[in-house]
Amino acid sequence: MASSESYRMQSKLSDIELIQQTLAGNQAAYADLVKRHQRFVFTLAMRFSKVREDAEEIAQDCFIKAYRSLSSFQGQSKFSTWLYSIVYTTAMTFLRKKRVDTDSIDDENTYVQIENQVSAYDVNNAENRSRSFYLDQAIAQLLPDDAAIITLFYKGEQSLEEIAKTMNMETNTVKVKLFRARQRLREKLEKNLKHETKDLI
Amino acid sequence: MNSIEEILWKYIDGNCSPEEQKIVSTLIAEDESYRLKYLELVVLSNDLSEMELDEPSMAFTYNVMEGIRAEHALVPLKARVNKRIIMGIALFFSITLFTLLLFVLLTIKLPAHILPANSSLNFKIPDINSGKEKMVVQGFIFFDVVLGLYLLDGFLRRKADSGRA
Numbered sequence: 001m002a003s004s005e006s007y008r009m010q011s012k013l014s015d016i017e018l019i020q021q022t023l024a025g026n027q028a029a030y031a032d033l034v035k036r037h038q039r040f041v042f043t044l045a046m047r048f049s050k051v052r053e054d055a056e057e058i059a060q061d062c063f064i065k066a067y068r069s070l071s072s073f074q075g076q077s078k079f080s081t082w083l084y085s086i087v088y089t090t091a092m093t094f095l096r097k098k099r100v101d102t103d104s105i106d107d108e109n110t111y112v113q114i115e116n117q118v119s120a121y122d123v124n125n126a127e128n129r130s131r132s133f134y135l136d137q138a139i140a141q142l143l144p145d146d147a148a149i150i151t152l153f154y155k156g157e158q159s160l161e162e163i164a165k166t167m168n169m170e171t172n173t174v175k176v177k178l179f180r181a182r183q184r185l186r187e188k189l190e191k192n193l194k195h196e197t198k199d200l201i
Numbered sequence: 202m203n204s205i206e207e208i209l210w211k212y213i214d215g216n217c218s219p220e221e222q223k224i225v226s227t228l229i230a231e232d233e234s235y236r237l238k239y240l241e242l243v244v245l246s247n248d249l250s251e252m253e254l255d256e257p258s259m260a261f262t263y264n265v266m267e268g269i270r271a272e273h274a275l276v277p278l279k280a281r282v283n284k285r286i287i288m289g290i291a292l293f294f295s296i297t298l299f300t301l302l303l304f305v306l307l308t309i310k311l312p313a314h315i316l317p318a319n320s321s322l323n324f325k326i327p328d329i330n331s332g333k334e335k336m337v338v339q340g341f342i343f344f345d346v347v348l349g350l351y352l353l354d355g356f357l358r359r360k361a362d363s364g365r366a
Contacts, residue, residue, distance in 0.1 A: 027266065027269070027270075030266070030269070031262055031265075031266050034261075034262045034265050034266070035262050038257055038261055038262060038265075039254040039255065039256060039257070040254055042254075042255055042256070042257040042261070043254045043255040046255050052255075055255075055257075056257055056258060056261065059257060059261070060261070060264055060265050060268060063265040063268075064265060064268045064269055064272065067269050068272075131248055132248070132251075132252060132253060135248055135249070135252060136252070139252075150249065154246075154249040154250050154252065155250075155252060155254060179206075179207060179210060182210065182245070183206070185245075186245065189245075
């Protein structure tokens with residue numbers, strides 16, 4: 001009873017307050033911070049690795065790294081912006097390490113395989129699939145940078161300036177990238193739906 | 202085509218200036234192509250905002266905290282002990298030893314008859330000029346010099362390594 005009460009109290013605390021408690025030696029406060037951000041960090045990691053197991057490894061690694069350098073977080077930006085920049089660099093390093101062949105990670109061909117994997121995942125009928133299914137499918141087919149920008153913008157409560165900070169880019173570059181990413185997403189959606197209607201006929 | 206999309210996205214994201222906003226909203230109201238494109242993009246934008254986040258496994262938080270605990274356990278004791286405590290202990294002992302030494306030196310009074318008057322002059326330096334003994338002493342000094350150089354080499358190497366790291 002008492003512990004659930006204290007948990008409820010802690011979950012009301014702001015990120016900064018939880019960080020202060022963590023730095024004072026309260027590890028439970030950090031566990032709360034992890035719980036608060038884990039879904040988004042995991043989703044962002046999924047945008048890069050496209051595989052659940054790898055995404056989980058990246059996300060765990062990020063939270064451990066963040067804990068290690070928590071004292072260097074100055075509070076000049078939002079904690080989430082700081083955390084996501086760790087996710088971005090960790091995920092990029094992961095991709096670079098994983099890339100055994102000389103193909104660039106920006107090479108669209110690298111993701112052709114995933115495209116087939118997703119369409120081979122035809123368990124339910126096309127009619128039963130929701131819009132979110134098609135959206136997830138299309139996002140999974142995007143390049144990591146495109147998928148990450150869209151996720152940060154729509155689900156991460158990050159402004160263009162904050163995304164620029166996270167990805168270590170100019171705000172204008174992020175603006176252009178977001179525009180192109182949404183364009184490519186629409187192309188993928190259209191292409192996938194065309195495939196589906198062909199299958200139905 | 203692209204410019205229409207670009208303007209509409211700017212409008213949807215709320216990055217337009219008030220004047221631009223007015224222009225775009227009249228365009229949407231009057232121009233059919235703008236209106237259709239606008240509706241299409243708004244639907245996509247809403248879908249993206251309502252997109253569900255992925256959920257990591259149930260043990261995720263536990264695994265992170267275990268990782269942190271494991272990392273903490275790996276830190277050698279040397280790094281975990283506060284340096285100030287060590288310095289405090291060192292300071293305490295050096296002050297105690299110094300005071301004790303000072304106290305002894307100030308209170309000690311050697312009676313004059315303990316020391317024989319000419320004792321310091323009566324010491325005889327051992328004769329090492331005879332062949333065998335000379336060799337032993339030279340060998341001993343040679344061994345010391347080699348040992349000294351070896352230790353110095355080890356010390357410099359360690360210093361260079363830590364400098365590189």
